[in-house]
Amino acid sequence: MIDRLTKIIQQTIEAIENSQKQIFEIVEESRAQYKIIEEELQKVKKKTDEIIREVDKLTKLEKDIRYRLMIVNKNFREHSEEEIKEVYEKAKELQLQLMIKKNEEQILIEKRNELELRLKAARETLKKAEKLMSQMAVILGYLCGDLRNIHLQLEDIKEKKHLGIKVIQAQEEERYRLSREIHDGPAQILANLVLKSELCEKLIDIDTEKAKKELKALREVMRSSLQDVRKIIYDLRPMSLDDLGLIPTVERLIAQYNETSDTFVEFKFFGEKVKLLPIVEVAIFRIIQEALNNIKKHSKATNALVKIEFSDNNINLVIRDNGIGFSKESLRKADEDRGYGLMSMEERVTLLNGKFEINSSPGNGTKITATIPIDI
Ligand SMILES: Nc1ncnc2c1ncn2[C@@H]1O[C@H](COP(=O)(O)OP(=O)(O)OP(=O)(O)O)[C@@H](O)[C@H]1O
Ligand SMILES: [Mg+2]
Structure with missing residues (x-):
């Protein structure tokens, strides 16, 4: 549907551009025509001037000869017949x-x-x-501009649809990953614990020492399982966001990150700590989490900075690293199997009426900027 619309719009623009060409040809033709007439008029004017001068000259000559004729007629006795005839002839010819x-x-x-x-x-x-032609140019400018915009908007819708599918896919992948994690970790362990606790129950009367040992091992397993469960809960939604607020949670995330990463991440916060809407807090937290994942996975950076700034109306978030960077083209090329990290960051910011920007080029590190209104 969108492809068909795009095609129709493309054809409309082509038709409009063709008419513009034709109008241009009409202008050129009438300009040439004007020039031809102008040149011809110049020639005719020149000839007219010449002939007017000749007519003036002849009129004068004819006047003179008429005067002579009058004199000759008056004094015809003084002139020979030949002479009179000659003046007559001349007058007639003139x-x-x-x-x-x-x-x-x-x-x-x-x-x-x-x-x-x-x-x-x-x-x-x-x-x-x-x-x-000039009116057409203005109209065409508007029209083509608007049509092109529609074209771009359609592309945008197409992209958004694509993004929507990607986000759903990502959610499904996330759920699949979580279900596997729970299945392989806590669920297995719990099943095992049930068996082991039954064993302990039986052992208690027979061999108390062994039962004690088993119970100790059981406790260890339960402890590590508890850690797994906590991690899963944290991945789902960090509780500390609600308990401690955004800034301490981010501080904690970065501290944990620095323990296991080759990149040293610095955290800076400016402004007064105000309580934000939970969805805004989660969005900022996830963007930072996702950006740090990318830094770990792709950047080869030695240093990075996470900066959060609360201004009067906005939250400004900057995540910058000094790593290898990437080009926008490389993202576009691998369109089909491109990751969803950057896209989901952008989607989160857009959903909150914010602005999202990625600045990166090979060799120059990566900078991600998000500006989100405090009251969305
Ligand atoms: N900080 C960075 N430094 C260098 N390259 C990066 C950085 N962030 C992203 N990229 C590049 O941009 C691409 C897209 O990143 P994105 O997070 O969207 O997907 P991904 O990390 O490949 O996959 P996913 O996030 O879905 O696991 C990456 O494959 C990588 O090439
Ligand atoms: Mg990623």
Whole structure:
């Protein structure tokens, strides 16, 4: 379903981008068209100017010759017939030329006017196309942005679904591990104890010394079994969270960690110890536990720091190590069988309306930051 939606959105974006290309082509075409008309108009204008000048010149010449003709006519006795005829001919020729040129002038002026109108229209079209293009760009920006966001949101939903399944899987694995632990540890031992206590019961009357010895061994077994049970309870939910509060519990966790790890973890706390909501306390405790597991399992770090800070409205948690670090790509590559430690940390923080960030790169250690609102 999500894959189909993603495909549809991808196609919509492609279609929109295609129309943008087409609009761009329209703008380019009308710009070219405008240029052609402009060049033609320049040529026609030049020719019109030339012909206007010629017409002016001819008009003047024709006026002169008409004047001469008038003089010749007035004083026709003083001029020979040849002379008079020549002036007549000249006047006629000039009139003809003038008529032709005036005609040409008229045609050119009409052409010029028409080109000017066409240029104006082309300018309007170009303006409109350019406006459309910039409007389209804005609209496309919004649209594509929004659609891409939807696309990202869908990816996010997909990821969340994936994460949800992973979390359930993880819970099931955890339950399986606990049931095995109880089965192999305390349950076996209890079964054994039942048998041994029956043996003691029988022994008491026959061999008191042996019965005593058996009872002592029994007590040892019960003691170690009690430890196992305590560990299992602690893994389920550290009681000390309720009894002592978050900070002493974390201190204790880190002290225990330092006893068995090659990495030395320092703990820093700033602020006033306020009582937090139990789910927030558990979340912080589990994130630290999970991060310390990762440090032990992957980091090869010599030093690490766990810092908790209570500010006015937030709890800021930082867990940093100086180990080998990792790249985000390496996480993505192994997507299918990637662990759920980091994902479950992020999920816990997100569920509490907080912000979660991982900063790590090969060779530069790892820093995990979580900011959780005190009142969620
Ligand atoms: N502090 C760290 N230093 C170096 N690499 C780390 C660190 N934390 C996590 N990684 C890398 O990130 C990967 C993912 O960690 P994550 O806790 O999600 O899974 P995991 O530890 O492999 O498995 P899981 O936590 O489910 O047992 C690890 O496999 C490891 O490569
Ligand atoms: Mg892990």
